[in-house]
Amino acid sequence: MEFRxxxxxxxxxxxxxxxxxxxxxxxxxxRSRPGGLLTAATFAxxxxxxxxxxxPLAHSLGFTPLPWQFFGALAVFVVVYxxxxxxxxxxxxxxxxxxxxxxxxxxxxxxxxxxxxxxFSHPGxxxxxxxMPALAGTRELS
Numbered sequence: 007m008e009f010r011x012x013x014x015x016x017x018x019x020x021x022x023x024x025x026x027x028x029x030x031x032x033x034x035x036x037r038s039r040p041g042g043l044l045t046a047a048t049f050a051x052x053x054x055x056x057x058x059x060x061x062p063l064a065h066s067l068g069f070t071p072l073p074w075q076f077f078g079a080l081a082v083f084v085v086v087y088x089x090x091x092x093x094x095x096x097x098x099x100x101x102x103x104x105x106x107x108x109x110x111x112x113x114x115x116x117x118x119x120x121x122x123x124x125x126f127s128h129p130g131x132x133x134x135x136x137x138m139p140a141l142a143g144t145r146e147l148s
Contacts, residue, residue: 007068007069011069011072016083019052020083023052023088025044025048026040027088027095
């Protein structure tokens with residue numbers, strides 16, 4: 007029964023405190039302060055969960071009182087858990103990894119020349135204005 011009680015308190019603490027980590031891309035409490043009502047409600051839920059384990063309802067709920075050492079270990083576990091969540095967030099929101107070196111070309115020289123010449127090209131014959139001779143050395147488009 008002590009394991010079940012410890013599991014209840016630990017999961018309640020970690021799953022309510024994770025709210026602070028997932029609500030922002032920044033580091034909670036340092037770079038992004040949560041609202042007072044959210045903070046109070048979260049810690050009230052954790053407090054009520056711990057109080058249930060020592061209340062008169064504890065036995066009927068299947069809980070037993072936890073030793074004080076458990077709460078020290080719980081504090082360490084929660085800090086490590088939230089730190090790992092922050093590291094995971096950094097990795098998730100990081101820029102995508104690009105392969106080293108130049109990527110291989112998928113199109114050839116003709117494509118590049120065509121792209122560069124595209125603004126100077128016209129799909130059909132250009133209308134000639136009357137009286138203007140063709141330039142020497144150029145061929146007519148037909």
